[in-house]
Amino acid sequence: LYIPLSKQRREEMDQDTLVEIFTRLKKILKQYEGPFTPKLDLDSKYDLWSFKDLEIAGRKRKEVYFAGVTIQTKFVGFYYMPIYTDTTLQDCFAPELLKLLKGKSCFHVKKLDDQLEQQIADALKIGFELYQKRGWV
Numbered sequence: 001l002y003i004p005l006s007k008q009r010r011e012e013m014d015q016d017t018l019v020e021i022f023t024r025l026k027k028i029l030k031q032y033e034g035p036f037t038p039k040l041d042l043d044s045k046y047d048l049w050s051f052k053d054l055e056i057a058g059r060k061r062k063e064v065y066f067a068g069v070t071i072q073t074k075f076v077g078f079y080y081m082p083i084y085t086d087t088t089l090q091d092c093f094a095p096e097l098l099k100l101l102k103g104k105s106c107f108h109v110k111k112l113d114d115q116l117e118q119q120i121a122d123a124l125k126i127g128f129e130l131y132q133k134r135g136w137v
Contacts, residue, residue, distance in 0.1 A: 014074070017110075018072075018076055020112075021110075021111075021112045022044065022046075022069055022070075022071050024112055024117060025069045025078060025112070025117075025120065026046045026069055028117070028121050029046060029048055029067060029068070029069065029124065030046075032048055032066065032067075032124065032128060035050065035128070036048035036049060036050055036066050036137070037049055037051055040068075045071070046068055046069050046070075047065065047068030047069075047079070048066040048067055048068060049064065050131065050136050050137050052064070052136065052137070054135075054136060056136075064131075064136050065079075066082070066127065066128075066131065067079060067082075067124060067127065072108075074110070075109055075110045076108075076109045076110075076112075077106050077107070077108065077109075078100075078106070078107040078120060079105055079107075080105055080106075080123060080127060081127075082126070082127030082130050082131065083101070083104070083105050083123075083127075084104050084105040085130075086130060089123075089127070089130070092122075092123070092126055093119065093123060094115075094119045096115065096116055096119060097116060097119040097120065097123065
């Protein structure tokens with residue numbers, strides 16, 4: 001006997017999945033607090049910034065964005081600025097992660113298994129090392 005789930009129940013299940021993905025990714029990002037500081041640390045949005053006097057491409061800045069996660073309607077957005085500042089980082093990513101890249105620096109995460117979670121953790125490590133090398137942290 002098949003009883004279809006109501007639209008509301010499906011949306012609740014989807015929301016539960018998104019909250020779980022967000023929580024797992026936020027936990028990885030929080031490992032970089034210290035060198036980076038969150039501007040937003042909410043139940044559905046979290047981001048990390050480096051607050052430092054910098055010059056990037058000839059422009060003076062007092063901060064630079066590193067990464068963040070946001071619960072959207074149908075996915076969790078994983079925003080990863082290192083790939084925007086150095087597109088060659090794409091060469092370091094596994095195909096599973098790269099296929100989630102929409103635009104220049106946002107990954108749309110709808111499902112998160114251990115392998116993808118590790119790929120995101122690896123990307124953050126590579127990005128952190130890039131920021132260190134450039135003196136942005």
